[in-house]
Amino acid sequence: MKKILSVLLIIVILIGLFACKNENDVTDPIDSIPTVEPIDLSAVNPHNDVYYQIFVRSFADSNGDGIGDINGITENLDYLEELGITALWLLPINPSPSYHGYNVTDYYDIHPDYGTLEDFENLIEQSGQRGIKIVIDLVINHTSDQHPWFVSAATGSSSPYRDYYIWNNGYAFESFVGGMKDLNFHHEAVKDEMKSIMDFYLEMGVHGFRLDAAKHLIESINPTWDNTLLILEFNMHIKENYPDSFIVSEVFEYVYDFYADYFIGSDSVFNFYLAQQVWDKIGSLNNSRLLVSNLNRAYNTFREVDPDFVDSPFIGNHDLDRVASMQSFMGFDAQQRLSLAARFLLTVPGSPFIYYGDELGMKGYRYEGTNIPGYGVVYDEYRRQPFIWGEAEYQTSWLPSDGSNDATLSLEEQKEDESSLFNVYKEMIQIRRENPALMYGNTFMPYKGNQGNLQGFVRYYQYEDIEQAVLVIHNVGSNAMVIDVAYESILYGSLNLQAYGTLILEINPDEIEAYT
Structure with missing residues (x-):
């Protein structure tokens, strides 16, 4: 009898334990579905970003000495994040006897006007937390x-x-x-020094380098080839430990054939030809009908060198008169054409670069040795003059006003105006980032309906299950037009395309041939 009771007790205990186990192990059907992590396309495409170019001296002053500094950038990351950029290019930050910094005296330190290495490391850390990369100007010629x-x-x-x-x-x-x-790049010790400098900043956390004066690094019978191989050597070195690192080369030439070969050694090359086409076709409205076809020839040339090339388009930088000061962008409709130039820049392939202040329509041009009271003799300074915040807290004052921006609205004012140039840039950056065909697609296929001022192209991107095609149409003219084309959705603009307007349509990727 005792044996039977013992057996029954064991059975009851086992049943209780089994019931408890089942009760604790009850799985919600929803929880049983495997979690699929979203694809981070920025990690898949580490060289595709929206850059903001900063001349540190002119951007934001954090300590009241009138000179922009590293901490001024850090304290204004909210603004840069609001604008929507994903990377910064900082003009030279190393110690230098000149205001511009392109003659370095110490590659391993920060210009005392700008702060310290600790300040720079903090900027890298704070930017990284917001998903903003840092590229620095590397002046090694x-x-x-x-x-x-x-x-x-x-x-x-x-x-x-x-x-x-x-x-x-x-x-x-x-x-x-x-x-x-x-410097003498035929001397191995010089190349070793440069590799050490690159390692120093990559270890600190920078994303990469803009190579200044890339076509001058080696002056020889065949400088293009020699410089390409030199840059390739540097790039192979940094990729060993930093495979996603980035080198963009400055080859200051307006003929695209001249700098195509630099895509062999560089991750990207600045597209001076595109900038010139924008100034001419959108600014001056000269032969606007050739805008897309001209760019397509340039892109095809680059693809012959590197089928996966990443372009670096821009419309303004520190070595040029400000776009808003160019004669081609003067006149009663200047604001409309500046807005169109911005939308064009932000819809073409590659990593677009925006020069600080261009989002405000800032003006500035080169002087030829003119004496400015309160400063002295000037040349390029007013191409790089203080950013216009609209409030005193961060305003730099190292360069007295020459009056060129007396009528330019400040950032504070433009934020309140939905039609301002600032809000054009902000909206277009957002649209670019939200659409992989614009942000990451390397395709550029002219629209078959292009004629006269109607200038369009198809952009396409595909990675695993992500696929998108968009048709971008720009009206490079002063007359409105009606667009009649099949589409899946309107991403930007209207089919009633206004003068100097832009229309972006999502289209069926399987039907691209119908548009091209």
Whole structure:
């Protein structure tokens, strides 16, 4: 009897334990569905970003000395995030005897006007938390004649740095005047120095480098090929430990055939040809009917060098008169054409670069040795003048006003105006980022309906299950037009396309041939 009771007790205990286990293990049917992580297309395409180019001295002053600084950028990341950019290009931040910084005296430190290495590291960290990358200007074609390397090299042939530079009858070679002495990239020690500098900043957390004066690095019988191979060597070096790192080369030429080969060694190359086409076809309205076809020829040339090339289009930078100051963008409809130029920039392939203040329509142009009271003799300074915040807290004052921006509305004012140029940039950046065909697509197929001022193209992107095609149509003219075309949805604009307007349509990817 005791045995039977014992067996029954064991059975009851087992049943209880089984019931409890089942009760605890009840799984909600919804919870049983495997979680699928969304694809991070920015990680898949690490070289596709929307860049904002900053001349640090002119952007934001955090300590009241009138000079923009690193902390001023950090304290205004809210603005940059609001604008929607995903990366920054900082003009030279290293110590230098000049206001512009393109003659470096120490590659491993920050200009004292701008702050410290700790400030820069903090900027990198704070930007990274917002998904904003940092690219810095790397000025390695030359150093300042005050750099310790050159000071030593100039003492004579016994200096260990003598071969760091190029000598001719005792004089150091200069591609650019003003105490900028060219480095000798036939000397292995110089290349090793540059690799160490790149490693230093990549380890700190920067995304990559803009190579200044890339076509001048090696002056030879075939400089294009020699420079391409040199940049390729640098790029292969940094990719060993930082596979997503980025090199964009500045080859200051308006003929696209000239710089196509630089896509061999570089991750990207600035598209000066596109900028010129925008100034001419959208600014001056010269032969606007050729805008898309001309760009398509350039893109096809780049594809012959690298089928997966990533372009770096821009319409303004620090070496040029401000777009809003160009004669081609003057006149009663200047604001409309500046807006169209912005929309065009933000709908073409690659990583568009926006020059700080262009989103406000800031003006500025080069002087030829003019004396400005309160400052002195100026040349390029007013191409790089203070950003117009509209409030005193961050306003820089290192350069007195020349009056060129007296009528330019400040950021504070433009934020309140839905039709402002600032809001055009902000809206277009958002649309670009929300649509993978615009943000990541490398395709550019002319629209078959192009004629006269109607200039359109198809953009396409596909990765795994993500696929999108869009038709972009720009009206490069002063007369409205009605667009009659099949589409799936309107992403921007209206079929009643106004003068200097833009229309972006999502189309069926399976029917692209019907549009091209």
